[in-house]
Amino acid sequence: MIIPKTIHTVLITRKRDIHFTRALRIVMNRPLVVCGPSGTGKSTLLNRLFAQHPDKFGFSVSHTTRKPRAGEVDGVNYHFVPMQEFEQLIERGAFVENAMFSGNRYGTTAAAVAAVAKQNRRCILDIDTQGVKLIKANHPQLNPVFLFLAPPSIPELAKRLSGRGTESEESLNARLSAAKSEIKYAVEGGHDVVVVNDNVERAYGLLEKVALGESIEGDKLPVYEGL
Ligand SMILES: Nc1ncnc2c1ncn2[C@@H]1O[C@H](COP(=O)(O)OP(=O)(O)OP(=O)(O)O)[C@@H](O)[C@H]1O
Incomplete structure (x- = not known):
């Protein structure tokens, strides 16, 4: 039977859509791990994601x-x-x-x-590097997408942490020193995709794409002075 070109095109497009929908469903079944130093802006971006898509994601x-x-x-x-x-x-x-x-x-x-x-719903996990390593070692069946939310620089991270008004000098220093080891793991390539939170709008746009199952190239990690 000769299928007219338009119907043929529609059928191929439908088939492609079905594959795409299936692939998307598989990605959406994979948890999204958002990892990044304290103060980078994980809660800021994730709160926005949940507010924008209340029925798509879950903790x-x-x-x-x-x-x-x-x-x-x-x-x-x-x-x-x-x-x-x-x-x-x-x-x-x-x-x-x-x-x-x-x-x-x-x-x-x-x-x-x-x-x-x-x-x-897609499970979103906000965890530190230790948790990332634990998942990789002990729970590979969860097969998450690992996203590293990177600060633009260490001084900017310190500014955000002190600007938040939640930290004593002691806990600020502890968080900054933990941040350095989190960043080192990201430099070693521990994550699937990097998003630099230099600007909320821009970073949110990238995070949202990844969360909705899109595969993106992501950002390059900045070169951090004093690491
Ligand atoms: N792109 C940005 N530019 C400037 N300030 C930002 C940006 N993103 C977040 N902030 C601010 O930085 C501070 C830290 O953000 P947030 O509390 O979301 O970090 P967090 O990574 O969730 O930290 P924690 O792991 O300690 O919970 C907040 O005051 C927030 O408003």
């Missing part, structure tokens, strides 16, 4: 050993577990990150990350 539900506060629902706000259960999860290597704050443990399990995709 995983963390585990905690602290007691629920009034109105908090187990499995929604947190998975509330006793210390012993939390420690068993650590031993089993279930977490992609976990930390202790004022006597309570908090953590994100790989299972909680995977659960987000089941709700047809």
Whole structure:
């Protein structure tokens, strides 16, 4: 049968669309890990992403050993577990990150990350380099896209951290020294894509593209003085 050219073109385009939609769905099932030094602007950009696309993205539900506060629902706000259960999860290597704050443990399990995709949302993880390394070593099945949000320079990072008004001199110095090792890992090529947050509009545009499943070249890492 000879298919008229226009129908043929439509069929090919549809086929291409189906492939594209499928490929997009696969990317959207992959968590997006946003990593970057404290003060680079991760929350600023991610809050905007969630506000612009309220039904496309999700955060995983963390585990905690602290007691629920009034109105908090187990499995929604947190998975509330006793210390012993939390420690068993650590031993089993279930977490992609976990930390202790004022006597309570908090953590994100790989299972909680995977659960987000089941709700047809892309899981966004805001974690540090240590978490990135843990995922690569222990949870490769999550197969995330790793995005490094880079500061334009170390002095600009220091300015943002002090401008935020949340840091003592001690914690500012601790964050800046942690920033240097985060940047070193990015220089070694630890991430799939780099976005330099030199300008909120520009950086958000790139982050949004990656979050929506587009494959972009990304930015080059700046050369950081004094690293
Ligand atoms: N492109 C930008 N230019 C100037 N200031 C910015 C830019 N992006 C974010 N900021 C500001 O920098 C400060 C730090 O941003 P933000 O709190 O989003 O960082 P963060 O990476 O989430 O830090 P943390 O990891 O400590 O939570 C904020 O005061 C924010 O308004």
